[in-house]
Amino acid sequence: MSIAPTVQTFLDRQHVPYRLLHHTYAETMMSSAIAAQLPARQVAKGVVLKDEEGFVMAVVPSDRMVDIDAINRSMNRLLEPASQQDVKILFRDCDHGAVPSLGQAYNMPVIWEDALASEEDCYFECGDHTDLIRLDRSSFQHLMHDYPHGAISH
Structure with missing residues (x-):
């Protein structure tokens, strides 16, 4: 599959340069980081x-x-994890479980972890289990600048 059409259209409309990085099949983002030989802190x-x-x-x-x-x-909300069925419907142009970390491409509000802003490069799932999108710091910040952020992970 490579890059999901929704993600590609979004990145093209934002005029954001990116590169695809191919790796062996991996089910989770941590496994993708290992397969692509990347620091896990750079893989979102x-x-x-x-x-x-x-x-x-x-x-x-x-x-x-x-x-x-x-x-x-x-966010002053009462959020909880969405069901797998919801995720499958929301990301219908992606392989099951290969959710791109660009919710805004799917008209979804985003909140992001501050630690990602300090990385030279950031890598995202692109809709399958064998490719990642590489964004440099300025491209990442361009895509995320309108969205709330903070210390939202441990």
Whole structure:
């Protein structure tokens, strides 16, 4: 599959330069980091959360866990993890479980971990289990500058 059409269209419309990095098949973002021989702190995972207001994507380094309490305090919401069925419907142009960390491409609000801003490069799932999108720091910050951020993982 390579890059999901929704992600490619979004990046092209944002005029953001990116590169694809191919790796062996990996089910999780941590496994993708290992397969691509990248520091896990540079590989971002997107975790879809939900409440009665709708969905939110939390973007954190793959070696960390989302701190839902911190996100709820920051956003003044009562979010919890979305169901796999919800995720499958939201990301229908992606392989099952290969959620791109660009919720904004899918019209989803995003909150992201501050630690990602200090990385020289950031890597995202692109919709399959064998490729990652590489963004440099300025491209990452361009895509995330309108979204809330903070210490949302541990």
